[in-house]
Amino acid sequence: MKTHNASIYHCVTCGRVVHTELGTEPPQCCGHAMAKAFTETVPDSNVAGDQAGDSSQTTPPVIKGPQKPR
Numbered sequence: 001m002k003t004h005n006a007s008i009y010h011c012v013t014c015g016r017v018v019h020t021e022l023g024t025e026p027p028q029c030c031g032h033a034m035a036k037a038f039t040e041t042v043p044d045s046n047v048a049g050d051q052a053g054d055s056s057q058t059t060p061p062v063i064k065g066p067q068k069p070r
Contacts, residue, residue, distance in 0.1 A: 002044045009034035 005022040011029035018027050018034060026033040 003041045004044055005039055006042050007036055008038040008040060010037045011035075 007020050007022055007024075009018045009020060009027055010016065011032075011034050013030035013032065016029050016034075017037075018029075020027060022039065026036065028034070
């Protein structure tokens, strides 16, 4: 799975939250630049390995415990 970083900004006046790509200018809201709240790592949605054929991320492994005697 490939990932990239995205920044989360929020407006200190009205509380609006915006997600942007890393390295872009801070968005404007209520006449001021929004404050950077967080940078998160998100999976790339357009990578071929992340398509429906890759079930390793959605199906947990099967864990087999000791078998009980009959």
